[in-house]
Amino acid sequence: MGLEKVVEKLEEVPPLLRLLTGSATGQLITTYVNMITSPRKKGEKDGPLEVHLIILDNGRSKIFADPQRRQTLQCIRCGTCLNHCPVYTRIGGHAYGFTYPGPIGKILTPQIEGLETAGVLATASSLCNACEEVCPVKIPIPELLRRIRSESYSKDPSSTISGQGYKSNGIESLIWKMWAKINSHSWINTAGLKILSILGLKLPNIGPLKHWTRYRATPTIAKKSLHDLVKQHGVDNE
Template identity: 50%
Template sequence: MGSASNFHSNKEFENIIGEKLEDRQLRENLKSAMDTLKGNRKKLIATRYLDWEGLREEARKLKLKALTHLDVLLERFEKNATKNGMKIHWAGSAQEANEIILNLIKENNITSVLKGKSMASEEIHLNSFLKQKGIKAVETDLGELIIQLIDETPVHIVVPAVHKNRYEIGKIFEEKLQAPLEDDPQKLNAIARKHLRKEFESFKMGLTGVNFAIADEGAIWLVENEGNGRMTSTACDIHVAICGIEKVVESFEDASILGTLLVPSATGAQITCYNNIITSPRKEGEKDGPKEVHIILLDNHRSNMLNDKNFFKALSCIRCGTCLNHCPVYDKIGGHAYLSTYPGPIGEVISPQLFGLQNCGYMVNLCSLCGRCSEVCPVKIPLADLIRDLRSEKVGQGNGKVLGYKNENPNKIEQILMNMFSWIATSGFKWRMLLWKVRIFGGLGKILHRYIPILNRWTRYREFPKIDANLHSKVKNMKGVIYE
């Protein structure tokens, strides 16, 4: 699951969506977790921030400014980071990034790599690449460790194992780590800590992602809650950080504004337990820190997005995951149903552009266009609008510049139905007549819906809508409201 490098048919999407909708435990776990994250965020914003909306607007402007001058900032970052003693590598593709990491591993005779949480490493499918080369990649983030033990991909970009409750995690640890069966969170953490401690004792290379790269200072900033990120980046001889080129901002002040928005949006906390700001390798006289720091600046089709005057806005994303937390579709099916590294609303926007519209085009169907994602995005990415625009691209009505676009013949039945809907919905008289017929014949639909094409797919996982008994009289009163 999660590999968008391979083509996924509509049937594959429909099968896994059906599977997830039937998984009641998954839906209970997701609903509980999403409700908690949303509630924590709402309470924190209401009680601790005087001008949350003003902060969002400031963040929107600074990210768009950084993206507009990204070429300059990237060069400045490379210059200052190199001056600080860090080594910069440029990777145009996932394959190039993987090869850079593999070469560093071979040069230093390394057999295992310890990883902090990194969605960029998931994007390039680093773990499976290293496994094929005989290299062991060990996840040290608790959520990532859980899903690695059961050979799954992250279900969420911030909380990768949010679809598993403590009882399920206890069983995983019992089976995979031969630990005693537990369901207490503290005891589960202790089991994971004991398992990972021996890995930290002798590792040579640590790998992390990057939350913010600061051009003026040539520094990288990592945020995390468990301490594993700090261990992974400081207790090793070689630290490798994978950084999407869009993570570069101008100054520490800019990064601080984004960080102030990131954590409340992600988990509903005011600040993370660990903020790791790395400015150089270990200097003479220092007792910890890596001897070498390598930063891989990853493009992987981001420059294509940057060249689009509309879709480039999605590169403002700070990977907080709040759009997933508030999405009424995501909390029913979970991240695996998107068949891509990046699920949820932000995934629907960036996945087709990173991995190809021909691979991920189906994802844009997984949206109700309710607009919640746009309302809560801390950097004000117009996600709902961009999803709608990608739907236009998918059916050949856009500019045709999205990666993987193919000018294929549209679905003629769908086109006929949408033209028919447009013909009815743009006429007051026809629309009122349709509502009147719904009032008369709606009762039959409730009885026969499972035998009616299209309607039976809709009601498979939804209750048949209630028809207002007074609809007829309301329709007659609409005559003066809806123009002819």
């Protein structure tokens, strides 16, 4: 079992079981609980001669070391986030390709396996926040998904997750910098839209855009912007 399943005292188990079954299926109590105790004591006629409990770390201690990511380990495996996830309910668990599917798998697997191996799982989300709303232990799954996505493109020196920046691309970074430059100067944005409204927007049916433009209509640029229409109707204070 994973080390996050360890609780300090036996009296802490019943609340977790009630929370687990109530969140998973609405039951008051689970239909079975396996209690493993010590080996057979002297004079006892039943019980194992030896007991071996294997506790796996498998990267979990590194996850726990991060104050934000350690919240992932609070998961009690109730499956509530899976039942409410619009992605999981449509593609099923096998599509994820790893042991843990659904929203919790999207944040746990990349942290264990590394971003280069499983970071793509974080993109299979609409960030609708349904998983966080229904999670009985309040794991901020959307927030952790955004962090994993961010670290897939850039490196955080304080982070221990492997494979950071594996999606980093010079051309893509340049495009986003140009986009930020254009949108931070209104006159550039306005001039560009006016030129496009006159010439028309034509997306090339070649290269990486070929498959995208094959099934999509070219967006139409309005002749006048919203700001122009507001001014035209005599509204000065926008």
